[in-house]
Amino acid sequence: MLFSNRMINILIPIISVLLGLLSGAIIMFFFGYNPVEGYAALWNGAFGDSYFFGETIRQVTPYxxxxxxxxxxxxxxxxxxxxxxxxxxxxxxxVWVGISFELPMVIHLPLAVLAAALAGAFWGFIPGILKAKLGVHEVIVTIMMNYIALYISNEMVRSVLTDGADRTPEIFPTASLASEWLASMTFYSRLHYGILIALFMAAVMWFVLNKTTTGFELRSVGFNQNASKYAGMNVSKNIVLAMVISGAFAGLAGAMEGLGTFGYMNVKSGFTNIGFDGIAVALLGANTALGVVLAAFLFGTLKIGALNMPTEAGVPTELVEIVIALIIFFVASSYIIRWVFLRFKKEGK
Structure with a gap:
């Protein structure tokens, strides 16, 4: 057997990334830029010194x-x-919890993180219950709720957390994920302890889905709702639970920004794209915990490294967005790559 199914699943995202990078190089060359210099500048912008490395890991965390x-x-x-x-x-x-209480760090920081997870879980519960009880498609509801969250958050910042200001006060140090030690180690980048939370949650996702009865039921309902119902599983409960857990992960991503990177929340004129980029990260990571960590590392590298490309190589940052889009395109078209592998697999028998 030339290629096992497991090897194919590993190779497809790798090949998608390589094809995306190759296509990006061709586009850079076509527009008169040196691809080698462009990618070298990207690498230096992500890992050229400890500051850039710290910023890259900081970007990876919410991803x-x-x-x-x-x-x-x-x-x-x-x-x-x-x-x-x-x-x-x-x-x-x-941020609300971070600025509203003065507590010991051992209580304040976990409470602020938990508040973020619960808020995200609640925001996931709404489309989950509508899907489970009324059959409303979750894509439609979740898209609309993005805008609701944006404008409600802006109004809360202006009217509840401040007196008409466009930015909240800084959170108390007892609720902060920032670290003076990590900052000094990385020439005062914004690297914070949130990366440990993110990696821990990746392990939690792997354990829940692969080692627990609840995870088995969740995956079964995802594969076939009718068969799961026939087997005695509560389909509605599992749909709601899946959206709640998904929302909790997303809420924690928000906590990484509020408690770590910025330490406050300001009025937004648009989306942060952390959530939308998460779709690409999940697709590239083949929806596995380890794959998501690796894909997030790649996207964080591209995002931070891109900032160095205009100054060092004269390549506009828009070209990096094109590279990312091409990677997503090849991942979305992975059935073509899989078809090629399966053809080789048949011929190799």
Whole structure:
């Protein structure tokens, strides 16, 4: 056997990334830029010194959690397009707790993180219950709830958390994920301890889906609702639970921004794209916990490294967005790559 199914599943995202990078190089060359210099600048912008490395890991952190949110829903047969809105409400809830109480860090920080997870879970519960009880498609509801979350968050910042200001006060240090030690180690980048939470939650997702009865039921309902119902599983409960857990992951991604990167929340004129990029991260990571971590690392590298391309190589950052779009395109077209592998597999027998 030339290629096993497991090897094919591993190779497809790798080949998708390589094809995306190759296509990006061709586009850079076509528009008169040096692809080697462009990618070298991207690499230096992500890993050229400890500051850039810290910023890259900082960017990876919310991507892991938003990718887990999308991946968890997909593994259970649902498409959560509302991760962006769940990020907003998680960000808002974490900052609200962070500025409203003065508590010891051992209580304050976990409470702020938990508030973000609960807010995201609640925002996921609404489309989950509508899907389970009324059959309303979760894609439609979650898309609309992104806008609801955006405008509610803006109004809460202006009218509840402040007196008409466009930015909340800084959270108390006892609720902060920021670390003076990590900052000094990375030339005062915004790297924070949230990366440990993100990696831990990736392990939690793997354990829940693969090692628990609840995870088995969630995956079964995702594969076939009728068969699961016939087997005695509560389909409605599992749909709601899947959206709640997915929303909790997304809410934690918001906490990484509110408690770690910024330490406050400001009025937004548009989306952060953390949730939308999470869709690409999940797809590239094949909806697995380890795959999401690796895909988030790639996307974080591209996002931070792109900032160095205009200054060092003269390549506009828009070209990096094109590379990312091409990677997503090849991942979405992975059935073609799979078909090629299966042809080789048949010929190799």
């Amino acid at each position: 892991i959690l938003s990718g887990l949110a999308v991946a968890f829903a997909l593994r259970t047969g649902l498409l959560n397009i509302g991760v962006e809105g769940q990020v907003f409400v998680g960000w808002l809830a974490s």
